Amino acid sequence: MYPSIGYIELDTWRWLEVGQRPNVLRPDQSTRHRLGYLIRELREARGLSMRDFAAKTFVSHSKVQRWENGARPPRDRSEAELIDKVLGAGGFLIELWQEIGREISDPNHVSDSAFHVSDASLALPTAVSQAAPSGGAGIFIPARLDDGTVVLVALDRRAVLRAGMGIGAATAAGLTMPAAVAINASEDPFGFARSVTKNWSGLRLSRPNPDYGVDWQALLPGGRSMLGSQLSLQVHPARIDEGRVVVSVPDQRRVEEFLTRPNRSLLVGAIDTEDASQFYVLDGRKARGRLMKNGGVYEVTAPSAYKLDDLTYGILWAVANYDDALQADDQDLAETRSDLKAYERLSASAVSREAAPGLNAVAHMWLGSDFCARHILRALPELPEVPSFWTREQRGEEASAWLIFDHKYPYLRETTRALGGTSTRAFCIPEGVVRSSPRHERILLFLSMALMEAMGIHTQLTTDPSYEAVEGFVVAPDKEAVIANWVRGEGMWHVDVTARSSIVRDCTNSAKDVNAHSVTAAPTAAGRLRALAHYLDLPWAWLVQRCAHLARAGSSGLIQSRSRLVSAAGIDTACKYVGSLPADH
Structure with missing residues (x-):
């Protein structure tokens, strides 16, 4: 019985x-x-x-x-x-x-x-x-x-x-059995949620119920202009084998269902260590082509360079935010850009955001950045001598546009070619801005300036807050100035070409002052970047090592863009350049 x-x-x-x-x-x-x-x-x-x-x-x-x-x-x-x-x-x-x-x-x-x-x-x-x-x-x-x-x-x-x-x-038979512990939605078997939310306080994780194959939904924070982005995550055990991360996938059907969806997804490999787990991420589209059967167990390999830390998180954060926002407005953005081409016939214009109604803030940023880049390239051949550049970016959010927007890398390459040699580009980054910026944003700022150094542009930096209001410009000292500003302006852009003495004098004095007192002054690019890393409180040897590691793998497998207006060329060039520099002091 x-x-x-x-x-x-x-x-x-x-x-x-x-x-x-x-x-x-x-x-x-x-x-x-x-x-x-x-x-x-x-x-x-x-x-x-x-x-x-x-x-x-x-x-x-x-x-x-x-x-x-x-x-x-x-x-x-x-x-x-x-x-x-x-x-x-x-x-x-x-x-x-x-x-x-x-x-x-x-x-x-x-x-x-x-x-x-x-x-x-x-x-x-x-x-x-x-x-x-x-x-x-x-x-x-x-x-x-x-x-x-x-x-x-x-x-x-x-x-x-x-x-x-x-x-x-x-x-049964008079025996009372113990109750199981309820497993609630906050259960964290990998220590993944605890780790990432501790390291990046703005990141939000949740467990969908029912999960439909998703372990975590991650809400990446936005910023001053960024709107935030959402990722779907699956987390699996992993191991290091011959320098690569091998992610074990116990349930093939579940992971295939997860990876074939069109939304942005990341496969996360968790490697247990004595102290704490380490996590490695791979873009879902990239992981889809790497799923292989090995002795009855399905596995996905990923470069160990994709370890989740401030470098890779910063790249994920910036690319996902910009990529998703631009993709969301893709058709309207293309039509608006075409409509605004009429302003190219003018030597000066200041266009408000109302000229592009319905577009999100990132789309406005892209339009402004793109227009300013083309404005400068048109004006450069007419300048009477090699100019000095002034840029207004202060934080990783703004500066990462140099790394990610599709027109930025070609713009730097074309300006260098047009000038036929080296030039200087000045930044104003006060200490208060550095203190209020999280580490991953400071890394993005560093990489943006490293990209310029890689193109033969000598970066300069002032910490004087009185220069914060200076608009972006290109100046042939004491002769002519090209105004081109889209960062923290009232509208999408403000551009001008002028020989007006008061404007040219102010631009010339600003450029000369920073050139004479740059806190990153050094005779070599390595020296300037090392001084920049010190100012931003970033470990130099770690930056060189991690950038070299990531450059060998490439960033596209870490996170693949969907928008045609986003490119990985700037990120990969900056990482390759930093990785080639000496790590010793």
Whole structure:
């Protein structure tokens, strides 16, 4: 006669008396060893190999071994909760893990966890939630017999699933089973959410329910003009193999469904280390072509240069924000650009944003930047001598347009060719702006100036706030000035070509003052960039190493643009140049 759960008879009911094995779950044995043994028993009872279990808990095979032999217990509660959930232990493993913490804080503490079980009942909804994702035949719950023996109760999965939801508590033969710990939407099995939201406070993560194959929805923050962007993420365990990241994908159908959707997605590989997990990201479109079967397990490879840190996060943040906003207004933007070409016949114009109604702020930025670039290129051949440039960008958000907008890299190349040699470009970046900028934005600012140095343009920097209001210009000292400003202006752009003495004098004096007192002054590009990194509080050797690493891999696999107005040429050129510089001081 079979015991019943609610009104449904079980197909199978069996006991695994692990407490009868020698030196197992005994009070005179350390709790970490009892925990390890129970993890192994539950894993084997569920038919999971060590590799399968490692994949489900997002850790390495060696870490599972350390858990099971008692060498190292789970590092934190979230890890213990994940193990408990995967093994369907109903909170019992968490209790043992807590007992280990009490033993560490009080070496004289005597454990009684081996014979303690929660008095709460196991509700059928909990049993179904445990059984539904399982590929095995049963769910297994630790419980205690009247004589203190710890057993694993095996419930048939098919019967539990047929029972449906909400039938009531499960009891059998007078034994009360422990309830499983509820897994809520904030569960973080990789430590991924904790890590990224700690490092980048503006980033927001959420778990969709139902998830439809998405582990996390990431909302990237906007900025002063950026609007924010959304990414879908799948996170999987990974390992380093011959310098590349190999992401293990247990469920091929789920990942294929995820990667074939048209929305922007990232595949994240999590590599467990002794201290903290490391994460590597790969654009979903790139990952789609790299999905391969290896010995029954599907895998995706990614360059180790795609490690998620301030460099790669900054690139993801800027490209996703600009790319999505420009793609959203693509048709209207193309039509508006064509309509505004009439202003090219004028030597001076100041166009408000009302001239492009309905376009978002990033589209206005692109229009202004594009018009100013073409205005300068038209005026350069008429200047009587080699000019000095002044640019108004102060933060990574503004400056990253040099790296990302499709017309910026060709513009720098053409100005260098037109001048036939080196030129100077000045920036005003006060200390207060640096202090208020997050690290990833400062890296983008650094890369933008490095791109200019790579093109033979000597960058200069003043920290004097009195220059913040100066518009962007190109000046042939004391002779003629070209005004071209789209950054932090009242409208989309303001351009002019003038020989008016007061304007030319102000531009000339500004350029000469910064040239004489630049805080990054040095005879070489490496010296100027090293001084810039110091001013921006960025580690020089790390920048050189990471840029070299990323340059070899290329940034397109990190995040691929969808808009035709976005290009990776500037990012890759800047990284390649910085990576070629000496890292020593």
